[in-house]
Amino acid sequence: MTGTRSPGEETAARRRLVVDAVAAADPSLPVDVVTGIVEAVNGAALRVLAAALAADPTALAVGAPTAVGRLVTALIAAGSTLPTPACALCGRVGAELIRDENGAGLCPRCRHRQLATACARCGIVKPVGGRDAHGQPVCARCSDRSQRRCGVCGALRRIGRRAHDGQPDVCVNCYRLPEAVCAVCGRRRPCAFADTDTPICKTCAPRRTAPCARCGQDRPPAARWPEGPVCDPCYTAALRHRGLCASCGTTRRLVHPPGPDATTCADCAGLPASHTCADCGIEDKLFTAGRCAPCALRHRSAALLAAGADQVPAALTGVHQAICAAANPYSALNWLRTGAAAGLLADLAAGRLATTHDALDAHPRRAAADYLRALLVAHQLLPARDDALARAEQRLTARLAAVDPPEHRRILTAYATWRVLRRLRRRAEHRRSPRTWTRYAETRVHVAIRFLGWLHDRGTALADLDQSTLDLWLTTTGPAAANIRDFLNWATDRDHTPALTVPTSRRRTGPATSENERIALLARLLHDDTLELTDRVAGALLLLYGQQLSRITALTTAQITQSGDTVHVQFGTDRVALPDPLDDHVLRLRAEGRPYTGLGAATTGWLFPGLLAGQPMTPSHLGARLRKLGVHATAGRRAALTHLASELPAAVLADLISLHPVTAARWTSDTGGTWNRYAAALVQDRNHQP
Structure with a gap:
């Protein structure tokens, strides 16, 4: 094509070139059909199409660049036998393809990943999301984005929802999907399309599936690798698999040739090492901020225990090491994020919660406080104590405080203090088991409270108790009535009541496994x-x-x-x-x-x-x-x-x-x-x- 031709001649020449290329690639399609399709292409699209076919007539089989892909789609619709344009890596059809340096057609997503390089800020090999002030590539996480003041937390952060209709900007950390009744599961949850007739929660949202290149199951892809889409279980297993490299002999993640039969590590294959932890350098599935799960756990637990300081206090070093040594770092990370005890630990590290048993006893979240108490006792941050005995004392104190009249409260408090709790403390000092069993002891106090209340309702004083009244109590108030024996023995020793007889309970039997x-x-x-x-x-x-x-x-x-x-x-x-x-x-x-x-x-x-x-x-x-x-x-x-x-x-x-x-x-x-x-x-x- 020379510059001496008129514009009309240039256009005609380009159309002839395209028609000839199509006729050579698919002789079965009538020339007049091809001509009619090419006649519909004009302007810049025709120039790009003619240039691509002039440079490489096989571009019709690849379906790239975009102008060629659109022409192939139109030809197939007219009956052509040309192959449907598909991404050479992920197999995706329907996307506009881009030709790489090797002539393969790639969808924009795979081409974006193919051009991945080390981020100038975090050092992780990722697709380029932007450029810094010096023109160096940065990933999407590190790229500069406009930040504004969040209308919820007040921090200067990236905005997840722009201000509209009188509502302020909301940063990415504060934004939550609006709640609605999901049209699929019927539960009220944060949903997308909440203001429509078909709201859908995140769990029910449909995900595109594809046959996994490794296991063959039709699942949502977690990644699209050269061998094809890979489901999440295979993706995780592949990232954690180690083998002996056939070239260098070191044990590393093998990546070449693509697929489960890879024999060569990334360095020996001349490929960039991806999924490498920014802290320890291990090749593994990364959890957050370019760190593997153990390193992310170490970083997050240190930040929680340091409470804004430069390092973890020496007193909490043992706790930090114990958290980092968790058998499952993912469970530990989840505990740090959502565990109530982790919140208490943060309060303790920041000085908002005293490191005492009394402070933990007073906390409304008893289970979380007990979990943290055990952790602190195990690392000598709190003195060991018998929790069962302490709980029994607290429960009995609260129960006795509600007893009326005062003379009954005085007698029962003396019985609980000098008989029941004293016996429990002595047993706790000599126990061999890890726990002191307090239920039976507490039952005796509760039965004594009921017994004195029963006497009060009958108008009988404890000093006037006789055998007939006691027998009436034993025969009318249930199987626990015989537990009054210990209280009456104590009361008799202190001259609160005359000596009476409580029959010994028969040993209760029950069914046995055959x-x-x-x-x-x-x-x-x-x-x-x-x-x-x-x-x-x-x-x-x-x-x-x-x-x-x-x-x-x-x-x-x-x-x-x-x-x-x-x-x-x-x-x-x-x-x-x-x-x-x-x-x-x-x-x-x-x-x-x-x-x-x-x-x-x-x-x-x-x-x-x-x-x-x-x-x-x-x-x-x-x-x-x-x-x-x-x-x-x-x-x-x-x-x-x-x-x-x-x-x-x-x-x-x-x-x-x-x-x-x-x-x-x-x-x-x-x-x-x-x-x-x-x-x-x-x-x-x-x-x-x-």
């Missing part, structure tokens, strides 16, 4: 590998040895010993040899530890650690877990004790599983075995060795 069901449950616990190891070991100890849940949760790793091939557990004075395969399960639990332990929990030595730092699992929680497997603690324990009592003498049973001798004798008697001749049989046994 022997066949016990054996079936044990078989499942011992051999079903789909069950969690914690539940398998705890359930087996209950069904084999009749151990209480409170004693199972209080087991420590020191109570598990191994002598050669034999594994022992010590419940009482004697060690119990564990049968196979329970011994392997116990050793594995001791070695691996229970999963899902609480955040910031230091090494405690508990075999069943709980969610509170330094504390074991609670019996109620363990009981709920076992009930889901069909193991009911009370019925299962009765069945186990019945079996053991029928096989062992009471003295052996008591020492073996830490039962009181009287209790062991009662169980043995209930099963019909007295073992009266046991000692004589041992004497006559020549093979017996004491």
Whole structure:
């Protein structure tokens, strides 16, 4: 094309060039049809189209640049057999394509990612979002954007919603979608299109799906890589997968050739290393601000504990290290973001909350305060205390303050202080379990309060109480009435009432798991590998040895010993040899530890650690877990004790599983075995060795 031609001749020449190129690429399409389509192209579009086909006639097969793609779309609509223009990387159709340096047609999104380079500010390889004052590339997160004063928080930030109709600017941090009833799930949630007839929440919003290039599942793509769209599970797995590079021999993330069979790292393949943590340099899935999850956790927890200072206070260093050592950094990050205890920790670090038990007791969020209390006690920021005993004292103080008349309050306060709580404190000083059980003690005080109220309603003074009145109370006020015995004994010792008799309550029995069901449950616990190891070991100890849940949760790793091939557990004075395969399960639990332990929990030595730092699992929680497997603690324990009592003498049973001798004798008697001749049989046994 020369400049001596007239404009009309130039246009005609360009059209002939395009028609000839189309005829060569698809001879099956009639020339007059092609001519009619090309005649509709004019101006700059025709110039670009002619120039692209003159430079590379194969551009029709690629479908790029945009003018060529539009022509191919029109030709296909007219019956052409040319391939549908699609992105060479992600396979997307319908998008206007751009030719890269290798001649491939890419959609704008893939071309944008193909041109990714290191951001001049954060250093992360990302698509270019803008340029700084020196013309250097910066990512979208770091690019300069106009900032204005937020009408909600007052900070100078990027605006997420512009001011309109009298409403102020709202920054990206303060903006929330308006609430409406979602047209899909029917729940009231923040929704897009809230002012229309079809509001939709974020969960129900449709997401475009595509077959994953790795697993083949039709899922929303998390990324579009050279091999094609990749779903989120495959995307995460690929970013965390490490292998031995075939070129340099180092263990790194392998990226070339594209796909799960990659053998070469980014450096050896001559590609920019992407998804590299800005702090530690590891190639991993990044969480925020160019940091991997562990580094983001370290950064955020340090910012929370520093409370605006340059570094974390020395007193909180242990807490910071415990948070950073969380087994699952994503859970820890979520706790820092939404956990109520994390908010209390921030208040404590900033000095808004005193580091005392009293301050935590007064906080309205009791669960959060208890969680933080355990964390602080585990790291010696608070002195250890018996929480069960402290709670019992608080509850009884509040309950007694409401007692009327005053003379009853005085007597009951003296009983609670010098009899009940004193006994609890003494028991707490010598206890071996991690908790002091206070329910029965509190029940005695509550029954005494009810009893004095009952006497007051009848117009009877405590000093005038007689046996007939007491018998009336015992026979008309329910099974808990007999718990008045301890109060009356105390009152008699102090001459508040004459000596009276309260009959001993009969030992209550209940249903027991049948022997066949016990054996079936044990078989499942011992051999079903789909069950969690914690539940398998705890359930087996209950069904084999009749151990209480409170004693199972209080087991420590020191109570598990191994002598050669034999594994022992010590419940009482004697060690119990564990049968196979329970011994392997116990050793594995001791070695691996229970999963899902609480955040910031230091090494405690508990075999069943709980969610509170330094504390074991609670019996109620363990009981709920076992009930889901069909193991009911009370019925299962009765069945186990019945079996053991029928096989062992009471003295052996008591020492073996830490039962009181009287209790062991009662169980043995209930099963019909007295073992009266046991000692004589041992004497006559020549093979017996004491």
